[in-house]
Amino acid sequence: DAGVTQSPTHLIKTRGQQVTLRCSPKSGHDTVSWYQQALGQGPQFIFQYYEEEERQRGNFPDRFSGHQFPNYSSELNVNALLLGDSALYLCASSFPDYQETQYFGPGTRLLVL
């Protein structure tokens, strides 16, 4: 049973560029949440997708957007990258009624230069 997978594992971008991160949820899960984890901090909730719609959003600017596909996989897009966007981006999947039991992927490490 495959767990949550994310790609790429590492990424280096420059300021102003755009990036797309990808996530495939654990088998059977249809809810995907994205988090940003800066060094030394806890994960910060970006948004959550269910049934291909964003249904909850944290305190992140509109530069952060996402998408969920019919197969429940998801993308996180970040436009106009800033140095402060450098972080570990985590994807977590769950069942819709048991969101607390989230399974995390290994994350994508993004470095913005």
Place this chain on the structure above:
Amino acid sequence: RKEVEQDPGPFNVPEGATVAFNCTYSNSASQSFFWYRQDCRKEPKLLMSVYSSGNEDGRFTAQLNRASQYISLLIRDSKLSDSATYLCVVTPSGGYQKVTFGTGTKLQVIP
């Protein structure tokens, strides 16, 4: 005040010691509470849920104090493998649950 606060540590304890972490939360309507463990450069993994009556899983005991709005994690007989960052997680009531993580408490168990 942050929604969820934890002492960042690090807590340096010898093997076999007992160590306890606290986590305070600001939203009195919070309904679900959890402890996650995160190893260095790895993803968080669920350690245990925290119930009102308290719960135990081997050497780990979690408790919830709603009146004072904090949860705790007790680790007995610490092992070297317990070295990690422990993240407190709080979710509100309602259908859509926005999960809030604390900043984590780093534990280093020393031989």
